Amino acid sequence: MKIKSKIVFVLVLISIALLNSGCIGEGLTADQIAEKMQEKQANIEDISATVHMTISIEGGTQETEYQLYQKNPGKMKNIVLMPEEMAGQTTVSNGEKMWIYDPAANTVTIMEMPEVSDEFEMDYASIIGDLLNETDVSLVGTEDLDGRDTLVLMLVPKEEDNLYGSGMKVWVDDETWTPLKIEMGTENTYQITVEYRNFEVNTGISDDEFEFEVPDGAEVIEVDDFDDILPVSMTLEEAQNLSDNEILTPSYLPDGYELNNVMFSNTSIVANIDESVTLMYSYDDNGIIISESFYNGEIDQKSILMESETVSVNGVEGDFYSMYGGSGMLQWEIDNALLTLSAPLEMDEIIQIAESME
Secondary structure: OHHHHHOHHHHHHHHHHHHHHOOOOOOOOHHHHHHHHHHHHOOOOEEEEEEEEEEEEOOEEEEEEEEEEEEOOOEEEEEEEEOHHHOOOEEEEOOOEEEEEEOOOOEEEEEEOOOOOHHHOOOHHHHHHHHHHHEEEEEEEEEEEOOEEEEEEEEEEOOOOOOOEOEEEEEEEOOOOOEEEEEEEEOOOEEEEEEEEEEEEOOOOOHHHHOOOOOOOOEEEEEOOHHHHOOEEEOHHHHHHHOOOOOOOOOOOOOOOEEEEEEEEOOOOOOOEEEEEEEEEEEOOEEEEEEEEEEOOOOOOOOOOOOOEEEEEOOEEEEEEEOHHHOEEEEEEEOOEEEEEEEOOOHHHHHHHHHOOO
8 A cells, every 4th residue: 555655664563573573473583573564554545634743853853733634545635734834735546646835935836747667666565674683672561641542662783884763662552553652863963863753644635635626826836747757868958959058067076086976957846847868976985966946036945954054155145054074065056046965074165166167
């Protein structure tokens, strides 16, 4: 079912917890556990929840919240509740068509949903095997969470270099094998908490919930083919020939870095963006990524919710974000373009690269 593909990661955690606690017996193979997961999920027809996420990084804490509805087959609806500047942004799909509404720009993007090939189905057994190899998983207890019985799991990574920080704690709904809360992070660096509040299953959500009526006066943007919004890989020369704007490139790069890919798109679901291009430079296992979005109206930087430091790029104010692992991200404007530069470098060198792009 479509719902399970969105929560497969935590379903894996649940299956391991049940295995460790003896609820489904010991000695089951990954294939048998995957089969158990699918049996449990087959009973879910619809779900609704308020999803609350808190991200704490050096420099500040940001919270986001949205209302979530999902129903088989393939229906979904998300409404942003916070932060205030993004409230009301709505994404709706009835399984065949998708609407994306931006109330600030008063635009509605409408596109046909692509068919998903069977080859994109999740390989649950492989995911379970990988997780077992990467973490030590233990069932630490049970807890009532928002009126629902949960299993509480702890995952401790076996290696320092991992995706889970110093560890992950998960509260798993005993009835549906769905996550109700996840905590992960690294002490003194970052912490992420995701909570599924007011979680309900099989309440008979109407199909009408997954239809969208375009508000009066809203601009409608039709996308005929989903593939049209995906960026295409090409050479820098090909991208510049297609672009109606001057694609900017740095005249300074640290030693060893070379351009290895360019992604270009002249269709966007984001209001006021005519074109976007991404330049990817690499050296050994490190990469510098420069994204340029060309606007035909007001430039919107609302999507980045982290705290930033104001810096100067050739006399223009920019926002510098300190990222996990010593990387940095810089965002600034040149004429009608919003540029974003991400790299595993110190702030001074990132600014030096940016200032060479005039």
